[in-house]
Structure formats: structure tokens, C-alpha cells
Amino acid sequence: MAEIKKITTPLSLSDVCSLRAGDEVAISGVLLTGRDQAHKRLCDLIAAGEELPVDLEGQVIYFVGPTPASEGRAIGSAGPTTSSRMDAFSDALVERGLKGMIGKGYRCDNVRQSLVKFRAVHFATIGGAGALLSKHIVKSEIIAFADLGTEAIRRLEVVDFPAIVAYDCHGGSVYGNAITNY
Amino acid sequence: MRQIEYQDIVTTVQQLCIECCYELPADVFAAIEHAAASETNDRAAGILQQLMENAQTAKQDHIPLCQDTGLTVAFVEQGARATITPPPENPDATITDAINKAVEQAYDIGKLRKSVVAEPLNERKNTGTNTPAIIHHTIVPGEKISISIMTKGGGCENKSQFKMFNPTEDKQTIMDWIVEVVKQAGANACPPFIVGVGIGGDFEQCCLISKKALLRNIDIPNNAPYYAQMEYDLLAAINALNIGPQGLGGDTTALAVKVETAPCHIASLPVAVNIECHSHRHKSAVI
Numbered sequence: 001m002a003e004i005k006k007i008t009t010p011l012s013l014s015d016v017c018s019l020r021a022g023d024e025v026a027i028s029g030v031l032l033t034g035r036d037q038a039h040k041r042l043c044d045l046i047a048a049g050e051e052l053p054v055d056l057e058g059q060v061i062y063f064v065g066p067t068p069a070s071e072g073r074a075i076g077s078a079g080p081t082t083s084s085r086m087d088a089f090s091d092a093l094v095e096r097g098l099k100g101m102i103g104k105g106y107r108c109d110n111v112r113q114s115l116v117k118f119r120a121v122h123f124a125t126i127g128g129a130g131a132l133l134s135k136h137i138v139k140s141e142i143i144a145f146a147d148l149g150t151e152a153i154r155r156l157e158v159v160d161f162p163a164i165v166a167y168d169c170h171g172g173s174v175y176g177n178a179i180t181n182y
Numbered sequence: 183m184r185q186i187e188y189q190d191i192v193t194t195v196q197q198l199c200i201e202c203c204y205e206l207p208a209d210v211f212a213a214i215e216h217a218a219a220s221e222t223n224d225r226a227a228g229i230l231q232q233l234m235e236n237a238q239t240a241k242q243d244h245i246p247l248c249q250d251t252g253l254t255v256a257f258v259e260q261g262a263r264a265t266i267t268p269p270p271e272n273p274d275a276t277i278t279d280a281i282n283k284a285v286e287q288a289y290d291i292g293k294l295r296k297s298v299v300a301e302p303l304n305e306r307k308n309t310g311t312n313t314p315a316i317i318h319h320t321i322v323p324g325e326k327i328s329i330s331i332m333t334k335g336g337g338c339e340n341k342s343q344f345k346m347f348n349p350t351e352d353k354q355t356i357m358d359w360i361v362e363v364v365k366q367a368g369a370n371a372c373p374p375f376i377v378g379v380g381i382g383g384d385f386e387q388c389c390l391i392s393k394k395a396l397l398r399n400i401d402i403p404n405n406a407p408y409y410a411q412m413e414y415d416l417l418a419a420i421n422a423l424n425i426g427p428q429g430l431g432g433d434t435t436a437l438a439v440k441v442e443t444a445p446c447h448i449a450s451l452p453v454a455v456n457i458e459c460h461s462h463r464h465k466s467a468v469i
Contacts (some may be wrong), residue, residue, distance in 0.1 A: 037306075067246050067295040076293055077246035082337045082370045104337075105370030105429060126428055127337065127372040128461040129232055130249040131240035149308055150295050164430065175369060175429055 006160070010058030011099040016121050019165045021172035025123065026160035031062045031102070033154040035081050038145055039089035046092050053144035054153060056093055060100035060123075065150035066140070067130070075140040075156070079130030080104040083122070087111050094118045102163055106175060116171050123163035124174070136161040184325040185267045186469055188280050191327070194467050195284035198331040199254060200292035202463040203246045206237040209400040210376075210437070210462045217374065217434040226432025230374075233427070233460055248461045251294035252333030254285045254315040257394060261324035277327075278317055286311040297336065318390065330397050330466040338375070338459040341367035344389055347451040356381070356453055357412065361419045363455040364436065369429020372459035375436045376400065377420065380454040383444035392454035395440035397464060404441050413439045427460075437462075 007015055009029035019025070032054060034042070045052055063083055067076030083103030090101060091114045099120050104127035107115075115122060125133060139157035146152050166174045211234065218230035240247040258277065268275040289296055289312040298313065299306040322328075343363045347356060360379060367375065380392030403410035416439040426432025437460065446452065 064249060065295060065297075066249050067251060068293045070244065070293050073245075076295070077240075077249040077251075079249050081250070082340070084370055104372065106368060124369070124428065124430075126229060126232055126236075128248045128459055129236040131243065131245040131247055132232060132236040134245055135239070150297075176431070 004162075009060050009100070011060060011121070012058065013119055016099055016119050016169050019121050019168050020170070021165050021168045021174045023165040025163050025165065027060070027123075027163060028159050028161070029157070031060050031156045031158055031161070032143075033064050033066075033152075033156060034061045035063050035065050035151050036085055037148050037151045038153050039086050039093070041145055043089045043092050046096065052096070057097035058099050059097075060102060061093070061098060062156065063101065063103035066134070066154075067150075069140070073134075075134050075137045077130030078134045078137055080125050080127055082127075083107055083124075090114065094120045107167055112167050112171070112173070115167055115169050119169045121165060121169055122167040124166040125161070125163040133161070184261070184264050186264055186327060187267050188269050188275055190469055191266065191277060191280035191329075192284045192287070194469055195256070195281050195329060195331065196288040196291070198329065198465045198467055199285055199288035199294070199333065202331055202333045202465045203251045203292060203294055204244060205241050206247060207462065207464065210460070211237055213400050213437040214374070214460065217437060221433050223426060223432035225430055226426045226434055229427040229430065229432075230434060246292075246294060247463065248335060248459075249295055250297065250335040250337065251289070251312075252335050252463070253298060253339070254312060255332040255334050255393070256281050256315050256317045257330040257332075257397065258317060258319045259322045259328040260319065261326045262321050263325035264327050277319070281315050281317055281329075282313040285313050285315045318394075327469045328466065329469070330464060332393075332396065332464040334393075335372075335459055335461065338367070338371040338457045341371040341457045342392070342455060344385070344452070344454045347453060349449060349451045351451055353412070356451075357416055357419065359453065360416055360455055361423070364420050364457070365423055365425070367457045368425055371457050372461065373425055373429060373436070374427055374434045374460050376458040376460075376462050377416070377436050377439045378456035378458060379416070379439060379441040380456070381441060381443045381452070382446040383452060384446065384450070385452060387444055388452035389454040389456070391442040391444055392456040395442040396456060396458050396462065397466070398440050400438045406443075409441045409443060413441050416441075
């Protein structure tokens with residue numbers, strides 16, 4: 001198996017450009033979390049011309065709604081949710097400087113084109129491995145939309161968080177010819 | 183008549199919900215282990231190893247297997263000679279109340295994610311309790327109550343499908359459609375799957391048996407040789423898709439296919455496919 005690339009967030013343009021679909025990575029630094037409702041709110045704010053509660057420049061959003069943390073732990077189970085549900089929202093966020101996303105499964109053609117146009121990358125991590133993945137998260141705090149509970153935007157600190165480059169900024173895809181626009 | 187205490191139902195269901203979310207059933211774990219050993223794609227074998235590691239971590243460190251601890255589905259078979267003694271403070275309380283109380287307690291005590299919204303389209307406000315559970319209740323002979331709990335994730339449930347075929351349709355066409363449903367689920371629904379198939383019944387019964395099919399032990403085929411063969415052939419066709427664990431390629435797209443059937447109308451041939459992810463969390467108890 002190929003070597004695992006270590007990368008640190010926030011991602012620079014050269015970080016993004018160096019990644020190719022199929023690369024295995026270990027991510028350290030800060031991740032933001034967001035899933036359906038947080039995405040909708042961010043895009044509503046953008047559409048209304050209002051300020052966002054988080055700066056997206058160079059950031060990576062992890063599509064996750066964790067279980068509550070047990071005593072002494074940073075977070076509960078924390079695996080990825082299905083990426084395609086964020087398809088309608090990701091273009092606008094990538095345009096605002098978001099450089100990476102982590103989820104599971106396919107992205108639509110529009111998002112893939114935005115990744116190329118605005119130089120960003122989409123990672124996949126293992127769906128249903130939330131117990132294992134939680135061990136790479138050392139800190140978690142809610143930073144926006146607290147009323148959304150598990151769907152709130154969190155700031156996570158991660159160490160060697162494992163992922164695979166699913167779609168790169170050169171148009172490459174790890175899923176090969178899979179039909180992705182279902 | 184046999185009297186069963188309301189609190190016994192609450193305690194049992196509460197325990198089932200929590201154990202469900204922390205411990206992968208032995209037959210599912212063994213199926214993943216077996217698939218990992220025979221997988222010819224290195225990356226796929228590696229992912230299957232990590233799923234086994236995840237299951238071990240969840241059990242040892244007491245962290246839910248998956249952050250999506252599901253909508254709680256309860257299949258209840260109540261013996262006709264079993265009745266429930268309600269608590270003295272609420273003489274109208276039913277088995278439905280007992281199950282919902284158990285779910286509420288389990289999701290609090292077990293630190294499970296509450297993933298239920300009260301209303302689907304307008305406000306989508308979280309109920310904060312993971313209730314109401316989806317409860318399927320049937321009366322059976324005897325004096326016992328059997329309860330199976332399934333904590334069903336949203337990602338795989340979203341990829342389930344239903345279709346009405348003409349009653350003259352051939353077996354191959356139906357099998358092709360089932361394989362196509364799995365293909366469409368692809369990487370999005372956390373393969374390797376357990377695929378529940380319902381054939382027959384009416385609109386709602388067909389969907390119900392496709393989910394109930396998932397409760398069968400992974401190693402046990404359908405009783406009828408015709409449908410056992412269909413399960414075998416479907417599994418082979420699905421695993422030839424090369425979707426693989428997490429959609430990244432490999433021989434292991436599904437761990438099992440379970441077909442359940444029901445009598446149906448002369449005009450109808452309904453087919454439902456319930457997609458279940460590898461984190462196939464279910465557990466049963468008999469009271």
C-alpha cells in the first residue's frame with residue numbers, strides 16, 4: 001500500500017494541489033464540523049449577504065454529527081455522514097475559501113467542478129467506524145449554531161485523522177466510473 | 183393469562199438499545215472477518231480490518247460503533263396469553279409507552295445520539311429523546327413477549343427502494359432491479375451491506391418484510407430452496423459489482439442478502455429493498 005501523506009490544516013493552495021485521488025492521508029490540526037442544517041444556514045447567510053459565524057478560508061469541514069462525549073473523552077462516536085446530502089451547498093462554501101471536506105460516498109458533478117475551479121479537495125473516511133475515528137479527535141467545542149445540537153458547528157482538534165482523497169482539484173476521482181449523480 | 187410487569191419491558195428494551203449500539207452481533211462480525219480473509223483487493227481487506235477494529239474498540243472502550251445510533255425500530259411479538267400490568271401511577275400505560283420510555287432512557291444513559299425530529303418538513307425540531315420509536319406489534323400464540331430492536335441509520339435507510347412489478351414479470355428482471363438498487367446505494371450507504379428484500383404482500387407489508395428480513399441470522403438462508411437460491415445468486419451478482427467496502431472497490435459489496443415473501447394480490451408483484459449498512463445493529467430478547 002502507498003505511503004500515507006501527513007497533512008496539516010488549514011490547507012494551502014500547494015497542499016491542495018499536491019493531493020491526488022486515491023492518496024491516503026493523515027490529517028492533523030483543526031477541522032470544522034457541519035452537516036445538513038449547518039450547511040443550509042451557512043448558505044442562507046451567504047445568500048442574504050450576511051457575515052458567516054466562521055471563517056472558511058483554508059478550512060476543512062467534516063460532515064459529522066457525533067454522539068455525546070462520555071466523561072473524560074473529547075467526543076463520542078464520530079464517523080462521517082453521507083456527503084451527497086451536502087451537494088447543494090458545497091459550491092458556495094468552496095467559493096468562500098473552503099479548501100477541504102470530509103465525508104463518505106459520492107459528490108455530484110457540480111461539486112467536482114467547483115473543486116477544480118476553486119482548488120479544493122474532498123476526502124472520504126470510513127463510514128461506520130465512528131469509535132475508531134473518535135480516537136483521533138483530541139478536542140471538541142461548539143463554535144456556532146449551538147441550538148442545532150449534534151448538527152452544530154464544532155471546532156475539532158485532530159491528530160493523524162485517517163482519510164483518502166476521494167476527489168482532487170485536478171478532476172480525479174477514487175470512485176472511478178461509478179455513477180455518482182443518483 | 184400471564185402477567186408481565188410494565189417495568190420489565192422498560193428494563194429489557196433499554197438494555198437492548200444500549201447493547202445494540204455498542205456491540206456488533208457475532209454473526210455480522212464473523213461475516214466481516216470471513217470477507218476480510220477472502221478479499222482479493224488489498225485496500226478493501228484493510229477497510230474490513232478497520233471495521234473489525236472499530237467493533238473491538240466500541241466494545242472495549244464503550245463508544246458507540248457508529249455516531250448514527252439510529253431511529254429505533256422495535257418488532258414486538260406478543261403472546262396472546264401475555265398481558266402487561268401497567269404501573270400503578272398510570273393504569274392506561276401500554277407496551278408502546280414502555281418501549282418509548284425505554285428508548286428515551288437508553289439514549290440518555292447510553293450517551294447515544296438523538297436523531298429524531300418531531301415533524302418532517304416544516305420545523306424539523308429534534309424531539310430530544312430519540313422517540314417515538316417505530317413499533318411493529320403482532321399477536322402470536324403463547325404467553326411470552328419477544329422484542330427485537332434495530333437501531334437503523336439514516337444513510338442506508340435513505341437508499342432503500344420499493345417498486346411494483348407486473349405479476350407476469352420474470353425472476354431475472356426482478357433480480358436485476360434489486361442489484362441496480364444496491365448499485366445506486368453504492369458508497370453512500372456504507373457498504374458492505376446486508377440487503378433485505380421483501381417480495382409480495384401489499385405496499386406497506388412488502389416494505390415491512392424487507393426490513394424484517396434483516397433480523398434473520400446472517401448465516402441462515404431462506405427456508406424455501408427457490409428463495410435460498412435467489413439469495414445466493416443475488417449476493418454473487420452484487421459482489422460482482424466491484425463497489426467494495428466504502429465504495430473503493432473490492433469483492434465485498436454485501437455480506438448477505440435476505441429475502442422474505444408474503445402472499446399478494448393477483449394483479450401485484452411488489453418488491454422492496456431495504457439497504458442495511460455493515461454496522462448491522464440489532465438485538466432480541468424474550469420475556
